[in-house]
Amino acid sequence: MVIVVIIIGGDGVELCKLSRRSFMKAIAAMGATAFLTTYKSEIVEALSEVKDYWHICWLNGADCGGCTISFAQAADPDLVEILTSITVGNSGLPIALPDYMEIIHPASGTLAEGLKNRWKSGSAGKRIMVVEGSVQNPGFLKIGGKDFREHVKDAAQYADAVIAFGACACYGGIPSGKPNPTRARGVQQFFNEEGINKTVINLPCCPGHPDHLVLTLASVMLGVIPELDAYGRPKVFFGKNMHDELCPYRPYYDRGIFATKPGEEGCRYKLGCKGPIVHTDCPLRKWNNHVSYCVEVGAPCIGCAEPGFPDRFSPFYKEVSALPGVLGADATSIGEGLLAATAAGIAIHAVKHVASGEKREEE
Amino acid sequence: MEVEVYRHSIFYRICHWSIVVTGFILAFTGMQMGGLYGIKFLEGQTLATHITVSLVFGCLWFLMLYYIIAREWKWFGLGRIPYSIRFLTAETKAWFGKGHVKDPRGYNPDRKEYVEKIIPTEVIVWWVYFVLALFMGVTGLAMYYRIQPLIDFAASIAPVFGAYDGYALLRAAHLFGMYLFAMVMFMHVYAVIIFDVLPSMITGRRRERVLRE
Numbered sequence A: 001m002v003i004v005v006i007i008i009g010g011d012g013v014e015l016c017k018l019s020r021r022s023f024m025k026a027i028a029a030m031g032a033t034a035f036l037t038t039y040k041s042e043i044v045e046a047l048s049e050v051k052d053y054w055h056i057c058w059l060n061g062a063d064c065g066g067c068t069i070s071f072a073q074a075a076d077p078d079l080v081e082i083l084t085s086i087t088v089g090n091s092g093l094p095i096a097l098p099d100y101m102e103i104i105h106p107a108s109g110t111l112a113e114g115l116k117n118r119w120k121s122g123s124a125g126k127r128i129m130v131v132e133g134s135v136q137n138p139g140f141l142k143i144g145g146k147d148f149r150e151h152v153k154d155a156a157q158y159a160d161a162v163i164a165f166g167a168c169a170c171y172g173g174i175p176s177g178k179p180n181p182t183r184a185r186g187v188q189q190f191f192n193e194e195g196i197n198k199t200v201i202n203l204p205c206c207p208g209h210p211d212h213l214v215l216t217l218a219s220v221m222l223g224v225i226p227e228l229d230a231y232g233r234p235k236v237f238f239g240k241n242m243h244d245e246l247c248p249y250r251p252y253y254d255r256g257i258f259a260t261k262p263g264e265e266g267c268r269y270k271l272g273c274k275g276p277i278v279h280t281d282c283p284l285r286k287w288n289n290h291v292s293y294c295v296e297v298g299a300p301c302i303g304c305a306e307p308g309f310p311d312r313f314s315p316f317y318k319e320v321s322a323l324p325g326v327l328g329a330d331a332t333s334i335g336e337g338l339l340a341a342t343a344a345g346i347a348i349h350a351v352k353h354v355a356s357g358e359k360r361e362e363e
Numbered sequence B: 001m002e003v004e005v006y007r008h009s010i011f012y013r014i015c016h017w018s019i020v021v022t023g024f025i026l027a028f029t030g031m032q033m034g035g036l037y038g039i040k041f042l043e044g045q046t047l048a049t050h051i052t053v054s055l056v057f058g059c060l061w062f063l064m065l066y067y068i069i070a071r072e073w074k075w076f077g078l079g080r081i082p083y084s085i086r087f088l089t090a091e092t093k094a095w096f097g098k099g100h101v102k103d104p105r106g107y108n109p110d111r112k113e114y115v116e117k118i119i120p121t122e123v124i125v126w127w128v129y130f131v132l133a134l135f136m137g138v139t140g141l142a143m144y145y146r147i148q149p150l151i152d153f154a155a156s157i158a159p160v161f162g163a164y165d166g167y168a169l170l171r172a173a174h175l176f177g178m179y180l181f182a183m184v185m186f187m188h189v190y191a192v193i194i195f196d197v198l199p200s201m202i203t204g205r206r207r208e209r210v211l212r213e
Helices: A020-030 A032-048 A066-072 A079-085 A109-120 A148-158 A167-171 A187-194 A210-221 A242-246 A250-255 A331-362 B010-033 B046-071 B078-095 B121-144 B148-161 B166-194
Strands: A005-009 A012-016 A054-060 A096-101 A127-132 A161-165 A200-203 B002-006 B106-108 B113-116 B205-209
Touching (some): A054 A148, A066 A210, A096 A109, A109 A148, A127 A148, A127 A167, A127 A210, A148 A187, A161 A167, A161 A187, A161 A210, A167 A187, A167 A200, A187 A200, A200 A210, A242 A250, A250 B046, A331 B166, B010 B046, B010 B166, B046 B121, B078 B121, B106 B205, B121 B148, B121 B166, B148 B166
Parallel strands (some): A054 A096, A054 A127, A127 A161
Antiparallel strands (some): A005 A012, B002 B205, B106 B113
């Protein structure tokens, strides 16, 4: 295995034996968890050489706070390690600590709002904006007397990198479910509507996975811009089809063994698993300290890593090939109907044929 | 008056029955993979079997197409489709008790050739079979190999059908294609029994009505 030596110098980072591009490729090849575990010390060493403090502003829109909780449960490295091991030089200060993170920071009221100014006054080029939750129409969310939309627009002016964390911030998520009375939408869409010309790195899933965020933050700090897919997701995390390339239950599918109710052994396809149309690395990464994930505990994948979640994948327990749009009937029902009609037609014809044959014989 | 005629070559018959056998394997492995009707056909690699057999199935259809073009175009040519449709219409009317359709098949022993070799609706049946086989092949292989242009195309029309995305539409279309294939097959099987041509697909020979033009 190639030993990675990361040297910081000049305007940015130079990675000996592992270029900026291959940094992300290595993550893709190994899986982020293995990469983090294996190269944690190198990443820590590289980040420790960054002489300036990175400023993070974490905004919460229409959300449940689950992504913050998910991030707080990061493992290998966990949040304590991130805050205590990855420091600016020998200063003892963490390389990146959110200046503003309303669920976590102890400050409240005007004091908390003042923290945003600290973030804004951070060094240019080192301000990261993380958004959790979707952006709604005016009037549905106010923080400190100001509409959330204005908070986002304001922060966007200063942000050098924008990360949408979780399905809500990326594409609207659960708050955008029908009938979506608040017109909740993702941050990139909001930017487009407001004419804000900034690319958002989307890290979907419900909740967002801490590995995705930790690695994306690390890559941004190291000057590596992850390659994004058509939906703004880093390809290293969301470039693979779960069903085709990663699912441990795929052999069951290939053998035609299906679970028909939760808890049964077999592929979850018949339970409504959306794996065949979802691009994510959940089976590789797993959740809760890399213990398990939705499909492993017997539930179907509900497609939270994809745009359009949840409406596009509802009903969650209906299989992928269902066609609810054709008069309320799916392909199987229509096909069975046609076959039944054919069989009935044949039977009637056969009876008539036999009857007419007997009549001819009688004549 | 009838005369025995050598009707189907050994190549054609082998091709036909090979398609039948591979078609059954595809149907049962497909239904097993789709979790339909509790079918358990194979214990092992159902998908691998399905894909491998589907490639053989496809090759057999193209062999048969080649044979049709080379040797049977006179009977199965595309130009006969309108005639076939007219015949089907007349058959349908007859089925509802309006009129009677005369079997047009006949052999001219003087010229040693058929005047009419097939029931005209066979033209439609053959081409519907071929199109459906092609459709099943394209949708199936697009899913298996993730052929992006096809998935993208399917995705572009997926909303019309209320499908989740291109893959989902392809999968539903593949499933629906199976039912259409089965439907045509049921009619085909019934027709060959009614029109008494099943034995000739085994022996190659059939007693044909003598018909001099």
